[in-house]
Structure formats: structure tokens, C-alpha cells
Amino acid sequence: MMRLTTALLAATMLGGAAQAKTIAVAPGPDAQERIQTALLDAKPGDTVQLAAGRYELSDGLSLDVDDVTVKGAGPDATVLSFKGQKGAGEGLLVTSDRVTVRDLGVEDTRGDGVKSKASDQISFINLRVEWTGGPNEKNGAYGVYPVSSTNVLIDKVVVKGASDAGIYVGQSKNIVVKNSRAEFNVAGIEIENSMNADVFDNVATHNAGGILVFDLPNLPQMGGHSTRLFRNKVVQNDTANFAPKGNIVAQVPTGTGVMIMANRNVHVFENEIAENQTAAVMLVSYVQKFDDKTYNPLPRDIVVRDNKLGRNGWDPKFDGGAVLAKMMGGTLPPVMWDGVTSFPGTSDPVRVVISNGPILNLNLPAPGALLAAKPKVEPTLGDAKIAEPSPVVLPKRQADLGA
Amino acid sequence: MKRLVAALAAVMCLGAAPTPAPVALDALLAEAPAPKLSDYRLFRDAGGRAPNGLTPYGLNTPLFTDYAEKHRFLYLPPGAKAAYRADGVLDFPVGATLVKTFAYPADLRRPDQKVRYLETRLLIHKREGWAALTYVWNEDQTEAVLKRAGARIDVSFVDAHGQARRIDYAVPNQNQCKECHQLDKTLSPIGPKARNLNGTYAYAGGAENQLAHWSRLGLLAGAPKPDKALRTARWDDPAEPLEARARAYLDVNCAHCHNPRGVASNSGLFLNLEETRAAALGVGKGPVAAGRGSGGLKVGIEPGHPEQSILAYRMASDEPGVMMPELGRTITHEEGLALVRAYIAGMKPQ
Numbered sequence: 188m189m190r191l192t193t194a195l196l197a198a199t200m201l202g203g204a205a206q207a208k209t210i211a212v213a214p215g216p217d218a219q220e221r222i223q224t225a226l227l228d229a230k231p232g233d234t235v236q237l238a239a240g241r242y243e244l245s246d247g248l249s250l251d252v253d254d255v256t257v258k259g260a261g262p263d264a265t266v267l268s269f270k271g272q273k274g275a276g277e278g279l280l281v282t283s284d285r286v287t288v289r290d291l292g293v294e295d296t297r298g299d300g301v302k303s304k305a306s307d308q309i310s311f312i313n314l315r316v317e318w319t320g321g322p323n324e325k326n327g328a329y330g331v332y333p334v335s336s337t338n339v340l341i342d343k344v345v346v347k348g349a350s351d352a353g354i355y356v357g358q359s360k361n362i363v364v365k366n367s368r369a370e371f372n373v374a375g376i377e378i379e380n381s382m383n384a385d386v387f388d389n390v391a392t393h394n395a396g397g398i399l400v401f402d403l404p405n406l407p408q409m410g411g412h413s414t415r416l417f418r419n420k421v422v423q424n425d426t427a428n429f430a431p432k433g434n435i436v437a438q439v440p441t442g443t444g445v446m447i448m449a450n451r452n453v454h455v456f457e458n459e460i461a462e463n464q465t466a467a468v469m470l471v472s473y474v475q476k477f478d479d480k481t482y483n484p485l486p487r488d489i490v491v492r493d494n495k496l497g498r499n500g501w502d503p504k505f506d507g508g509a510v511l512a513k514m515m516g517g518t519l520p521p522v523m524w525d526g527v528t529s530f531p532g533t534s535d536p537v538r539v540v541i542s543n544g545p546i547l548n549l550n551l552p553a554p555g556a557l558l559a560a561k562p563k564v565e566p567t568l569g570d571a572k573i574a575e576p577s578p579v580v581l582p583k584r585q586a587d588l589g590a
Numbered sequence: 591m592k593r594l595v596a597a598l599a600a601v602m603c604l605g606a607a608p609t610p611a612p613v614a615l616d617a618l619l620a621e622a623p624a625p626k627l628s629d630y631r632l633f634r635d636a637g638g639r640a641p642n643g644l645t646p647y648g649l650n651t652p653l654f655t656d657y658a659e660k661h662r663f664l665y666l667p668p669g670a671k672a673a674y675r676a677d678g679v680l681d682f683p684v685g686a687t688l689v690k691t692f693a694y695p696a697d698l699r700r701p702d703q704k705v706r707y708l709e710t711r712l713l714i715h716k717r718e719g720w721a722a723l724t725y726v727w728n729e730d731q732t733e734a735v736l737k738r739a740g741a742r743i744d745v746s747f748v749d750a751h752g753q754a755r756r757i758d759y760a761v762p763n764q765n766q767c768k769e770c771h772q773l774d775k776t777l778s779p780i781g782p783k784a785r786n787l788n789g790t791y792a793y794a795g796g797a798e799n800q801l802a803h804w805s806r807l808g809l810l811a812g813a814p815k816p817d818k819a820l821r822t823a824r825w826d827d828p829a830e831p832l833e834a835r836a837r838a839y840l841d842v843n844c845a846h847c848h849n850p851r852g853v854a855s856n857s858g859l860f861l862n863l864e865e866t867r868a869a870a871l872g873v874g875k876g877p878v879a880a881g882r883g884s885g886g887l888k889v890g891i892e893p894g895h896p897e898q899s900i901l902a903y904r905m906a907s908d909e910p911g912v913m914m915p916e917l918g919r920t921i922t923h924e925e926g927l928a929l930v931r932a933y934i935a936g937m938k939p940q
Contacts, residue, residue, distance in 0.1 A: 223739035223763050246740060249765035273742070274760050276916040282765070282775070282853075298881065298911030304853060305775065327911055328881020334856045351881045358856050405869050406858040406878060407850065433877050433884035433900065475876060478869045 207232030214240030219248075222267075226250045226257070237291060239264040247275025253283045259291025262315035262345065269296040277302040277332070278316075281309060287588060289313050295320075300346070302332040308585045309333050310340040318348030322371050324429045329355040330372070333362075335408070338581050342366050342589040350429060351436050352377035353394070356384065358408035363579050363589065364389060373430040374399050374439060375421075380406050384414040385579040395428035396439035397421035397463065402449035403435060403473065404482035412451040412488075413576035416458060421445060422497075423462040428504075440465040440504040449473045451535065452488040454575050460521070461497025465504050467521035468494075470539065472530075474555030483533045484554055486524075488573050491541040496521045507557060511547075520545040520564050527551050540569035610634045613642055615667050618687055618714050627710055627725035627734035632665060632689055636732050638710055644689060645809060647800055649781050650789045651825040651838040654923040655692060656757055657749060658708070659701060662781070663689040666809055674801075674812035676820060677864070679779045680787075688713040688779055697748040708743055709761050710734050713771070713779050720777040722767035738764045757920050766917050773851040780846045784813065785820040785863075822863070825929060836933030837863055839926055843915060859890055872901050874940065880904075883912045894939035896931035905930060 210225045210233060212218075222242065225235045231254035239260035244267055250257065257279075259265025269278045278296035279288065281303040289312040293300045300316035303309040316330035330346030333339045334357040344367040346353030353369035354376045356362050362384035368391075369375030375391030377399040378384045384400075391397035398421055402411040421444045430437040439446060442464030447453050448471050460467040468491055473484035500519035503512050512519050526548045528537040546568050550561040580586070614631045617624050624630055627638065634640040644663035652660065666672065667685035675681050690711045696704035707727040714721045725734035726741060740763030746756045771777050787800045801819060804810035813819065822841065823834035845862035847854035857878050860870040869875045872890025877883070877900055885903040892898035904914040905927045913919070 220739045220741070227738050227764055245742065246760070246763075247766075249763065249769070251765045251768060272910055273758060274910050274917065274920065275766070276911065280765075280769075282769075296911070297909070298883075298916075299879075304856070325882055328879060328883075332879075334879070351879070355879075357879065403876075403878065405875055407855055431882045431884050432886040433888045434880065435876065435878075476874065478874065 207234070209234045209236050211236045211238065213238045214242050218242040219244050219246055223248055226252070226255075229255045231255065234258055237265045237267075241266045241268060243271060244269050244278070245271050245273050247272070247277055247280060249275075249280040249282070250286060251282045254285045255283070256287045256289065257291075258287075258289050261290050262292045262313055265291040266294060267291060268294045270294065272297045277327075280304065281306055284308055285585075286310070287312060289588075291315075292317065294318070296327045298327045299332045300327060300330040300349070302329070302334065303336050303339075304334055306333065306336045308338045308582055309336050310342070310585055310588050311344055312340070312588060313343045315345045315347075316349075316353075317346070318350075320348070322348055322350075322373075322426050322429045324350050324431050326350040328352075328434075330369075331355070332357075333359055335359065337361055338585060339363070340581055340585055340589050344368075345370075347371045349373065350431065351434055352399070355379065356381055358406060361579055361581065363581060365589065368392075369394060369397075371426055373426075373428055373436045375424070377401065377436070378411070378414050379403060380408050380411045381414070382410075382412055383576060383579050386414065386416045387418045390420045390422075392420070392423050393426050394424045395426050395430070395441045396436070396443040396446055397424045397460075398445050399436070399439065400445075400447045400450050400453050401435065401473075402451075402483075404477040404479040404484070409479075409482055410451070411449070412453075414450070414453045415576055415578075416445060416453070416455045419458045421458055421460045421463070421467075425462070425464065440508070442466075442502070442504055443469055444499060445469070446471065447486045447489060449482075449484050450486055451483075452573070452576060453486070454490040454492075454573075456490070456492045456494060459495045459497070461495075461499060463499045464502040465500060465508065466519060466523045467496045467499040468523070468543075470522075470524040472525055472527045472551075472554035480532060483530065483535060485527055485530050485533065485535075485537055486539070487535050487537040489539045489541075490573050490575070491522060491543045494543050496543065511562065514562070515547070515564070520547040522546045523549070524568070525549050525551045525554070527554055530554070538569060538571040538573060540571055540573055542567050544568065610642055612668075613644075613665055613687075615685055618665075619685060619716055621716075623721070623723050623736055625736050627712075627736075630687075630712075632663070632687070632712075638691060638707060638727070638734060641689075645804070645807070646791070646793070647782070647787060648789070648791050649786045649842070650822045651786060651835075651842045652781070653842055654919060654926055656745075656759060656919050656921050657698060657747070657755075657923075658692040658694060658759075659698075659705070661691040661693065664782070664809070665689060671809060671811045672804070674784055674810060674814070676784060679781075679783050680810065682715050682779070682782075684715050684717055686715040688782065694745055694747045698750045699748070699752070706745075707731055707734070708745065708759060709737070711767070713777075720771070720779065722764065722771055722777060724761060724764075724767070726761055737761055740766065755921070760917070760920055762917060769853050770846045770915075770917060772853065773849075781842075783822070786822040786842070788816055788819050788821040789824065826925065832929075832933055832936055836929050839929055843923075843926065847915070872899075873937075881911070883907075883914070885912070891934055891937070892939075893937035894935060896934040899934050902927065902931050902934060
């Protein structure tokens with residue numbers, strides 16, 4: 188009997204999947220209510236198809252149904268404009284699992300662009316998220332913003348104008364960011380308080396900072412580790428930092444290629460990093476005061492190898508940078524490490540292996556202790572064997588979306 | 591004229607059926623929501639003014655919603671009781687329904703006159719869990735219909751200071767209801783915690799403590815005497831300690847998201863009454879994903895300095911992307927803001 192019930196149940200579920208339908212929405216009056224209703228009516232397996240055209244939205248949209256695809260006719264063809272947004276913290280919020288948002292453009296949200304919170308298997312594919320007025324501190328913080336999510340795929344996404352990070356993955360696990368382009372943001376791509384991320388084949392250009400890997404204190408998920416940054420083009424990050432003060436990215440010096448703050452086991456290899464006026468790669472400690480005994484503010488187990496480093500560091504935009512550059516003969520070495528090797532209460536060994544120099548080691552005795560710096564330039568640094576994290580593997584169905 | 595006809599019709603109906611039919615429990619428990627509020631028979635009249643045997647209640651400290659008046663009622667199926675819980679909301683039985691009507695008097699100084707109903711929200715405890723629905727009233731105030739995708743309503747009123755106000759009131763969409771009403775992704779009521787109900791209500795038959803009243807009527811089991819139970823402070827009672835009032839205000843207005851199991855868990859800012867860690871409460875804590883919401887300020891709370899505290903900055907704003915809470919208001923709650931500013935100002939500078 189039990190088996191029969193199970194069989195019936197399975198049949199019913201299969202039946203349900205077979206009946207997966209497409210809910211079509213076209214531009215026009217009441218777009219807000221019509222799209223939102225479609226997002227509420229969708230059943231698992233359904234696709235909400237947004238026809239080409241411009242949708243003028245007055246409030247945030249949200250999706251809370253599992254297994255739904257929200258699909259437009261292309262990032263320039265289907266445009267969700269939030270210029271007249273009156274409420275909500277983002278343009279589109281996804282809080283369910285196995286959701287794909289693809290082939291559409293999102294413009295001028297008042298807060299963040301597209302966000303997922305606590306989603307499993309969330310995919311953002313072929314999207315354009317843009318603040319059309321260009322860099323401005325009044326723009327929303329994040330363009331594409333999965334947080335507290337697992338199995339995150341970001342593929343062929345373009346983000347422009349975010350006042351924090353264009354592509355921001357926070358407190359998440361198992362992450363792939365690829366084939367995407369971030370420009371004119373404060374930070375191009377940022378992986379924060381996250382575990383196991385592969386960031387590759389992206390372009391980060393004309394941001395203040397290209398690609399950041401951070402770990403911050405006082406958050407539910409800390410101890411970020413195991414990120415690989417490879418085959419990215421991190422060039423000409425030259426937009427003056429326009430982040431509102433107080434935000435951690437406001438501390439990113441204009442013209443930074445790759446910046447790693449705190450975090451563990453980050454491998455930076457085979458990237459092209461050039462024309463960044465402050466530095467190609469910076470490894471720094473978290474320097475602000477914090478009250479969190481479980482937090483380690485130092486970058487450790489960091490590998491920088493086999494990158495193609497062009498001209499970098501000719502006009503560093505951090506405090507004391509100009510003087511330092513003068514001391515170095517006008518240009519800083521492309522890779523810079525604050526050199527902090529211990530912090531009270533932490534036991535992780537600090538290992539840094541850089542074969543891709545020269546390196547400016549500031550040899551600071553403690554995070555931010557710039558006045559006690561003993562700067563030293565070295566051709567390479569460290570010889571520890573630090574195993575590279577294994578490639579991130581997404582569930583097959585999700586991985587196929589980005590194939 | 592239309593209204594007169596409606597009123598006459600209502601009187602005739604009442605005349606014809608002096609004992610109203612009971613609340614439609616089957617409609618409340620049905621899988622699909624009813625299209626009209628009247629389908630549930632929660633009210634005896636078409637205008638939703640006369641509750642059908644519901645128990646009115648109030649909260650010591652309520653959520654601010656653009657100065658809307660709120661009329662709250664509890665419905666319990668015949669013979670069913672809620673069970674007392676010291677922490678969190680009461681344990682309500684299946685069928686329990688929380689009814690909340692949002693209304694604006696034309697002039698807040700005369701709350702009983704020319705009252706316009708905007709929406710009536712229901713939280714229904716169905717067999718499979720809680721469901722959140724809202725019904726929006728028509729202009730004639732004769733019918734409220736289900737609205738799932740949210741709406742904006744143009745509302746004018748005169749505020750408590752005699753100032754004319756005009757707002758673009760936001761009816762939440764069904765997902766937005768859930769954004770606030772959830773713990774670990776499961777929908778849950780927010781308001782009726784024993785501690786926030788532990789206060790006096792002016793019933794038709796006289797004032798009485800709500801926990802005592804519910805216990806006496808057999809609606810609530812297991813409650814201790816009110817003076818032995820926790821009590822959330824009244825945010826607007828100057829006789830209560832400032833910190834207790836401010837923490838109550840933050841608990842009710844912020845902590846439905848800003849708690850370790852809520853939508854804003856990723857912020858690490860936890861404003862629920864149970865939180866005791868200074869950094870989690872925002873003291874000296876840098877913003878995480880605030881963006882321009884930081885207002886160029888460095889920490890959530892700078893003790894002694896509300897003007898340097900992101901918490902007060904975001905409460906003062908009415909701009910999407912900056913203002914907090916993100917949902918539930920379109921204008922600033924000046925009195926709540928003043929309270930939180932005073933609380934921060936009273937903290938010892940570090």
C-alpha cells in the first residue's frame with residue numbers, strides 16, 4: 188500500500204513537472220502588478236517569460252517559489268526600469284531554491300539590483316544590471332547580490348555603476364562567477380565571508396578596485412576561505428572611489444587590481460592585471476576595531492603566481508602612497524603585502540607565497556601599524572606548499588545552465 | 591446615497607437575521623484564499639466595523655505604519671485555546687486568525703470620526719502553517735477584496751500636530767508579508783507575544799490586563815499572573831525607563847528582520863530584545879551591505895552620538911534604499927526616531 192502511495196505520489200509529481208507552464212508577461216500599464224502576480228502564481232517548474240520591452244516599476248519585485256525561471260528576451264531587450272521605485276531594498280528579491288534569473292536588464296534600482304537571500308542553486312545568467320547615470324554615490328550598493336546562499340552561479344552578467352560592488356557574493360558557499368563584466372563600480376567583483384568560490388574569465392575594468400576577496404567580523408558566517416581567481420582581465424581600474432564612507436569598500440584605493448583582506452586560502456593565478464595605478468595585487472589585514480574573538484583579520488595561505496602583470500602602481504592612491512612610490516623610484520612594485528604575520532588570539536600560520544613579483548612587503552608588526560612599517564622589496568616571497576582548492580562543482584542541472 | 595442604501599440594506603438584513611452566522615472556519619482553513627473578506631464572516635457588517643465575536647487586542651509597543659490606526663482582533667475556533675509561551679509568540683491552535691485593519695481618520699486628533707479603512711490583513715493558522723493575506727477596501731467602504739501583488743493608495747490625513755499629510759501608502763505583496771513574518775523561512779505572527787500583550791486593554795466591559803482577560807475567557811491556557819510574566823515596555827510611556835522603551839521600539843519595528851533567524855540575519859545586526867552583545871546591537875559595528883544607507887557614517891550606533899549613528903540615519907530617511915525598515919512605512923516616524931536618538935544620546939561615549 189505504502190509503495191502504491193509512493194508510486195502515485197511520484198506519478199503526480201512527474202505529472203506536475205510535465206505540466207510546467209510558461210507565464211507570459213508583456214510591457215504596458217500595471218506592469219508592477221502583472222509581473223508580481225506572475226511571480227506569485229508561478230508553480231515549481233514554471234517559467235515567467237518577460238517579453239521584450241521596457242517595464243516601468245514602482246516597487247520591488249519578489250519571488251518565493253522554488254524551481255522557477257524568470258526569463259527575458261535579452262539584457263538589452265527586456266528592461267526592468269526602477270527609476271520610479273518608491274519602496275523595497277532591491278529591484279528583484281529571490282528567497283526560494285533552484286531559481287534562474289536570465290536574459291534581462293535591470294536599471295536604476297534605488298537599493299540593490301537583483302538579490303537572493305538564503306537560496307540554494309541560484310543562477311544569474313546573461314543579465315545587465317546598470318545605474319544609467321554612471322558612477323554616483325547615490326546609486327544602489329550591489330548589482331547582483333546573492334547572500335547567505337549555496338550553489339551560486341553568475342555567468343555572462345554585466346554590472347555598471349554600483350556604489351559598492353557590481354557583483355557581490357556574501358556569506359555564501361560553492362560559488363562560480365564567470366564570463367562576466369563589471370565596470371564603473373566601486374568594486375567590480377567581491378567575494379566576502381564565503382567559502383569555495385571560483386572566479387574566472389571575467390573582466391573587471393574602470394572600477395575603483397577590480398576584484399576583492401574579503402572577510403569581515405561580527406557576521407553570522409565568517410572565516411571565508413578557498414577562493415580561486417584565475418584567467419580574469421583586471422585592467423584599468425581607474426574610477427575614483429565613490430563609495431559612501433563607512434562602507435568597507437570606501438577603503439579600497441582607486442586603481443587597485445586585486446585586493447585580499449583577511450580570508451584564507453586564496454589563489455590568484457593566470458590573470459592579466461595591468462594599468463591599475465595603485466597596485467596589481469594587495470594583501471592586507473582588516474584594520475578597524477572589532478569585538479569578535481572568533482575573527483581572524485589576517486590574510487593567510489595566499490598564493491599569487493603566473494599572472495601577467497603590466498604597468499601598475501605608478502600613482503598609488505592610499506595614504507602615504509605617493510611618498511612610498513617616490514622612495515621606490517616613482518613606481519611601487521605590483522604586489523603589496525602589509526606583512527602582518529601574527530595577531531593575538533589567532534593560531535593559523537600566516538603563509539604567503541608569491542612567485543609573481545616584485546613584492547613590496549611593508550613588514551607591519553600589526554594591522555594598520557603604518558608608522559612602524561619596514562618596507563622591503565623582494566623578488567619573490569615564501570616557499571610553502573599551499574594546496575589549491577579543488578574546482579567548485581555545482582549540481583549538474585545548474586552547471587549545465589552555464590555551459 | 592449609495593452609502594444610505596447600503597446602511598438600509600444592512601439594517602434590513604440584521605432585522606431578518608438577528609443571530610449572525612458564525613465565522614466561516616472552513617473558509618479560513620480552505621487551501622485557496624477567499625476572494626472577499628466578507629467570505630470569512632469575521633465581521634457582522636459589510637464594512638468590517640462590527641466584529642463577529644472576535645476578541646480585540648492591543649500591543650504595548652506596535653509597529654509603526656505611516657501613522658495608520660490599527661484595529662486588531664483574535665479569532666479562535668470554538669473551544670480552542672492558545673497556549674502560553676514566555677518567549678516568542680503564543681502557541682496558537684489551527685484555525686486561529688489574527689485580523690488587523692489599517693485605517694486613517696481624516697484627522698488623527700479625532701480618531702473616531704471619518705475613519706477610512708484601507709486594508710484588512712489576516713494571518714491564518716492553516717493546517718499546513720500560517721498564511722498571510724491582505725484585503726483592500728473599496729472606496730465606498732463596503733467590500734474588501736484579496737490583493738496579492740501589492741498596491742499603492744493615495745491617503746490624506748491631518749496628523750497629531752494639525753499638519754495636513756499626504757502619503758503613498760503601500761499595501762504589501764504576499765511575499766513582502768512573508769519577508770517580515772518569517773523565522774527560518776517559516777511564516778509566523780510577530781505581534782502577539784505574551785510579553786507584548788501583557789498590558790491593559792479598555793474592553794467594552796471595562797479595562798483589564800489582556801493575559802488575564804484571555805485566560806478568564808478560556809482563550810489562553812497556562813499563562814502566569816501578569817505580574818509574574820515578562821512585559822515589553824510601552825515605547826510611548828515616559829514613565830518607563832528610556833532604554834526599555836527604545837529596546838521595545840527596536841524589537842517591534844526592526845527585529846522581525848534583524849534577528850538571527852530573520853531576513854536580515856546576514857547583516858549581523860540583531861535588535862531583538864533577547865540580544866545582549868553590544869556589537870550585535872550595532873554599537874561600534876560597521877555597516878556590511880548598507881551601501882548609501884550608511885549615510886557616510888561609520889557605525890550602527892556611536893554611543894552618545896545619534897548624529898553619527900547609522901541606525902538613526904536610516905530611521906530618519908524616507909528614501910528607498912536608505913530607509914529602514916525597508917517595508918511598512920513611506921514616511922518617518924518622528925516620535926520613534928526621537929526616542930531612539932535619545933537612547934543613543936544617553937549611552938556613555940566610548
